[in-house]
Amino acid sequence: MAFHLLATVAEDATLASTVFTAVSAIAILLVLILWAKVHAFVALILASYYVGLMSGMDLLTINDSIKSGMGGILGFVATVVGLGAIFGKLLEASGGAEALAYTLLKRFGEKNATWAMVITGFLVSIPVFLDVALVIIIPIVYALTRKTGKPVLYYGIPLLAGLGVTHTFVPPTPGPIMVAEQLGANMGLVILYGVLIGFPTAVLAGPVFGSFVSKNITKGIPEEFSIEHLAKKFADEDLPSFTRVFMVLLLPIVLILIQAVASEVYKPAKTMVVVSSSATQQSAASIDQPRLSVIESGDGYQIELIDHVGGNLAVHTSTLSEDKAADVLALGALVNSVDPDDALSPAEREQILQASLKLTGFSESIPKQSLPLKLISFVGHPFTALIIAIFAASWFLARKQGFSREQIMELSNSALAPAGIIILVTGAGGVFKQILIDSNVATVMAEAIVQSNINIFVLAFLIAALVRIAQGSATVAMVTTAAIIAPLLPEMSGLSSSDYALLTIAIASGSTVLSHVNDSGFWLVSKFFGLTEKETLMSWTIVETIIGICGFIGALSLSYIL
Known part of the structure; x- marks a missing residue:
């Protein structure tokens, strides 16, 4: 498959130029971040300018695309990341994370403490950033190490595995949210598959690998950490109850999952597009779903829209008027680009649908949802779910722990700075x-990749892994890969809602592998566990790589099953 693509690139000068532009843009992006130490935000903007100039875009149009791309993605992500940061900060400051960890330890017992740590990490890292969660829970690892005399990594690796998995796969952590939004994936399905793939992965990378590596790296607690301070900070009587914390933690996830399941089960029928001749046109009575038919006849084109009106199918017919001659010609070009009665790709369907609606004044209508479904869709939207979770955390955790309204406001402000x-x-x-789309680079590459039959999951994983290894930041790797993959998807027919969600996990998996010295998380782990660079590579780097590879294998396998 890869050789076929390379041969196609070599034979097609336009494709070769386009591929060079895309590849060199990524190379420039990595050089700016890794060697020149330019901030990722500035580097991505500069790389966008480069793509626009190299592809021949009008100079003024480039800035318009930058504005459009920035606004298009931030409308969703900025809201979710901001709300998620406040929710996590409230959980952290109220002692909720500590309460969760200590209760799990008591119920599992010292003998099964590694399982308690992996579950604690798995749950806590859902709303809390990985580095913050590690700072919160690391004293429990120290306490277990002092009590049992086992190496610190015996308990630390399971914790890191649990933290790493949900930080990578399960919204509302920022990475999978950003990728899901750019790809247009169903957030609830991303959560569902993230948990389904993530927990077995955490077990393998945590208790299983941890028991092995702790036999080779037998270090104890770093001397610079104060035992007395840690013991006082995590006194049991100062913590909220496990039940309260657990219910607040699961609240936004459950709301989003309910909405996702309901939207899939009660998904309204989309208006299908059919291009046909008068001779092959089916009668309205035989059509049982919304359908727009572009009928070729001797006089040109006639358009029929069979849509839902009041819960029933109704037929609307429009003959194109001569005053829209240019638009009629444009529609004709679209229609002639496909053979009548052939299955349309998602991109062709959408183009013909929009062109037809514009010409006729029809509106694409769908069945009206019942009030219960509307409420489920509203409450289960990530915006609403996180707002509800913030109020729950404020009242049932922060206020119950003695925080004033002013202190809760200060916590919210402090949470938004890193966000x-x-x-x-x-x-x-x-x-x-957006630049890749507007410059037509994405379209040309998409056509070549679709023709080459390279598996989109493999492509997504490899791009994310290469960016991650080269520049260190998992966030940048996810954002960059999603920006490359998203424009390719409309050209690929047959991708389901599950495929989009699993692609999100494949990208997140690639962005996790081989954490090393250019990753801030590498040094955080090294500091808290008192490890040398070599020991960190032998432990943390392998944990992250196990998570990435297992996540990818899980996503690829489910893509064939579902």
Whole structure:
């Protein structure tokens, strides 16, 4: 498959030029971030300028695309990341994470403490950033190490595995949210598959690998950490109850999952597009779903829209008027680009549908949802779910723990500062994506990739892995890869809602592998566990790689099953 693509590139000068532009843009992006130490936000904008100039875009149009790309992605991501950061900060400051960890330890017992740590990491890292969650829970690892005399990594690796898996696969952590939004994936399905793939992965990377590596790296607690301070900070009587924390933690996830399941089960029928001649046109009575038919006849084109009106199918017919001659010609070009009665690709369907609706004044209508379904869709939207979770955390955790309204406001303000960087980098990724679309680079590459039959899951994983290894940041790797992959998807027929969600996980998996010295998480682990660079590579780097490879294998396998 790859050799076929390379041969096609070599034979087609336009494709070769386009591929060079895309590849060199990624190379420039990595050089700017890794060697020149340019911030990822600025580097993505500069790479976008480069793609626009190399592809021959009008100079003024480039800035319009940058504005469009930034606004298009941030409308969703900025809201979700900001709300998720506040929710996580409230959970952290109220002692909720500590309460969750200590209760699990008590119920599992010291003998099964590694399982308690992997489950704790798995749950806590859903709303809390990985580095923050590690700072919160690491004292429990130290306490277990002091009590049992086992190496610190015996308990630390399971914790890191649990934190790493949900930080990578399960929204509302920023990475999978950003990718899901750029790809247009169903967030609830991403959560569902993220948990389904993630937990077995966490077990393999955590308790299983941890028991092995702790036999080779037998270090104890780093001397610089104060035992007395940690013991006082995590006193049991200062913590909220496990039940309260667990219910608040699961609240937004359950709401989003309910909405996702309901939207899939009660998905309204989309208006299908059929291109046919008068001789092959089916009668309205035989059509049992919304359908727009472009009928070729001797006089040109006639359009029929069979849509839902009041729950029933109704037929509307329109003969194209002569005053829209240019638009009629444009529609004719679209219709002539496909053979009558052939299955249309998603991109062709959408183009013909929109052109037909514009010409006729028809509106694409869908069955009206019942009030219960509307409420489920509203409450289960990530915006609403996180707002509800913030109020729940404020009242049932922060207020119950003695925080005043003013203190809760201060916590919210402090949570938004680090979120701002993530939001800006995400917006710049949206810019890069938009430039690839507007410059036609994405379309040309999409056609070549579709013809070459390279598996889109393999492609997504490899791109994310290469970007991750080269520049270190998982966030940048996810944003960059999503920007490259998203424009390819409309040209690929047959992708389901599950495929989009699993592609999100494949990209996240690639962005996780081989954490090394250019990753801030590498040094965070090294510091808290007192490891040398070599020991960190032998432990943390392997954990991240196990997570990435297992996540990819899980996503690829489910893509063939579902």
